[in-house]
Amino acid sequence: MNPAILTSGLSRRFRRTIALDGVDLSVSEGAIYALVGANGAGKTTLIKVLMNIFRPTSGRADVLGADSTTLSGKAFIRIGYVSENQEMPDWMTVADLLDYCRAFYPKWDRSLEQQLVRQFDLPLKRKLKHLSRGMRMKAAFATSLSYHPSLIVLDEPFSGLDPLVRDELIEGLIERATEATIFLSSHDLAEIESFSSHVGFLEQGHLLFSEEMSRLTERFRAVTVTLERTSPLPANLPSAWLQPEAADHVVRFVHSNYSEQAAAAEIRSVFPSARDVTMDPMTLRSIFLAVAKSSRINVSSATAKNSAKGIEA
């Protein structure tokens, strides 16, 4: 199966700022791919490069088999794009907007449009500029889903929306998931965990991981080791152990490469005096925080090392 999105060595600079740095990403057809990351991680830039709103500085991105830099005109018949900060034609009513968009799409489905209007409870006669943020997003969703796009790209679609609206949008989205690949960025980890099939984590322009949600939650565990006696953390802990900390005779860390068979033996080899070991599954939010914090510590220490080298030189 061809990937719906494929990037290799994708980079984008804004003058001296590196927004994306060698991103290699593959999103298979039919996936619901959630791109997570802190503010300024490069999520919106990545999406805008995919949509040919920005051009990559280097590397390449393919969207539905086509180079992203060639995406224009008819290519968007197969793509639905909604962004939290998109500028809409505010002078139009919802009905005007639907009428206007309809003519651009040969596969526009009037019955689906009406279904979405009902489902989202859209006020057809109201101008977009008089709609609430949630209603505007719903209108944008309706105009982006009514033509059965093969790829739906959403940039922070749930940001600032109340839970009810989020649920309605997610519901609308999940109904389309059988016929489309969905690629979205979000801060709302709890929300996307409920329906995403894949997740990628972008940190300061680097893609730290990109994998199936089930595999991700499978390989991350919050580990608590209770020792016979108080002991300092040994040096050279396995690199897959994130955020290790010791207090009295308890050691805690996040195992980022957990497997049921190997993990216990690995822990026993590092802590021979372990009295008790618990390994709890983690939420996406906990995983995100652990990876983000570790990544920042690594970046800080790398920067410190580089600075020290610079001083020595």
Next chain:
Amino acid sequence: MKQILHILAKDARHLRIEILLSVAVNVAFALACPASWRAAIEMRAFTSGGAYSAFEAQILVRILELLVPASWWLLISNLIHDERLVGNRQFWLTRPYEWKKLLAAKLLFLLVFLYLPLLIAQCWLLSVAGFSPLFYFPELFFNLCLISGFLVLPLVAIAAVTSNFAHMTLVILGVLLSIVALLAMTGRINLATMTLPWEAGVDVALLVGLCGAVIAWQYSSRKTRASVLLLVAIPVLCFGLGEFIVPSQVFVGHSYSFSDSAAGAPAQFTYTPSGLDNPVSSAARLPREVSIQIPLDVSGVANGSVVMPDAIRATVESTGGFRWNSAWQLLHVRKITPDDKTARVSFDMPLAIYDRLKSAPLTVHLTMALTQAQAGGVTSVFLPAGGFSVPDFGVCSPQAGFNDPGEVGGISCLSALREPHLTQIEVVAHNKSSGCDPAETNFGVKNATWQGSLSSWPADFGLSSVKFPYGIGPMSGDYAGEVGSYLHLCPGTPISFTRYDVVRRAQAAVTIQGFQLPALTPGQRSVITNP
């Protein structure tokens, strides 16, 4: 085509207020124009009570002439910014818009809601003035091209690289200020240097090409920085090349051929010192410059032709070996006919050079760029009581007299889309004593005037399709040296219109040995040093 019409319909619906405003201003302008023609004729005739209303009508037309482009400015800004090209958050960027169709929709909008109302207004004006619009379609088209080049395309190009009306307004103000600054810097604002006959054409072609390229480039790539660079760099480069690096003056030689023999020039010039008409020094148009006026004898103008000195270049050399060369400078000299024996030419020189050279005998070498025009078709009419048409000139009508509105003091003409071709109008006027006796065969005083230009363009740039007024104005005895004895025309007075066309452009030179720069009076020097 479906997408083009779909976008056009959306724009028409959204911008209906701007369209109405633009059309309303256009209609007001069209309605005000005929009143202003009548007013201008009244002003020339100085008929009682006419001058004030004429002034009001002229002011109204001038205001509307500014409001029409201003309404286009608003219309174009909102049209282009509806799918603005600057930024990365626009809704339309990720919709199946094809840039060529988007651009075509915008251009079609301008065609329907800007050009069509203007064209209708221009046809209506032609019709009101007595011209048949059907005969002037190529000229109307050319005029619309000029309006595109000078107004519409630059506005579209600026809108394409700006994000909203305020941004666009700031850019336009910046552009206007830059143009004024550049013109002032190069002295062009003083009209001191000459422009070549083809320069305006090159300017328009450059402007159309540049704006068209920027618009197409911006729509296809949305690379705003590159588009702005293109929009700014190319005119600056062309201006720099034209003004500083390769002065247009070097092209004069190509436009005005130089013949080795003096007889090969359209006219021959010699300098003969005489006590009657001496050289004069006076204040020039530019500060700290002296204008040197030299009377020359003229000969060799072919019968049936007229010579127009367009520009002059002077080389002044002192016996000590100091040499000063002027640039080509515009000449404001009346047309030289075969009957003329003298012509007074002038050139400007810096005061510092003047002071350095004024006390020594000099060798002055003058080179003049001349245009020779030859008489062509002659149209003769006997002045009718009402309006009459003159081919290649315009639609004319008798004009009220200077003192007595019941008397015909001259004729006024309107021309279509451009100044008329260069035409000599000759009439033999009656004097007061002869009245309008049909038996009178000796009409009295022969009077002649020149009207029009030698421009080869089918239309002049302008919103109005009718140019006004041309002809012979109110006649007084001053024309004939009979002060106090007012001249007039009568029904049946013969009038001839002789059209002149360019035969060639050439240079003629004259060298004056032992020339002494004329002295400046203290008053003139004071004007020059304290302008």
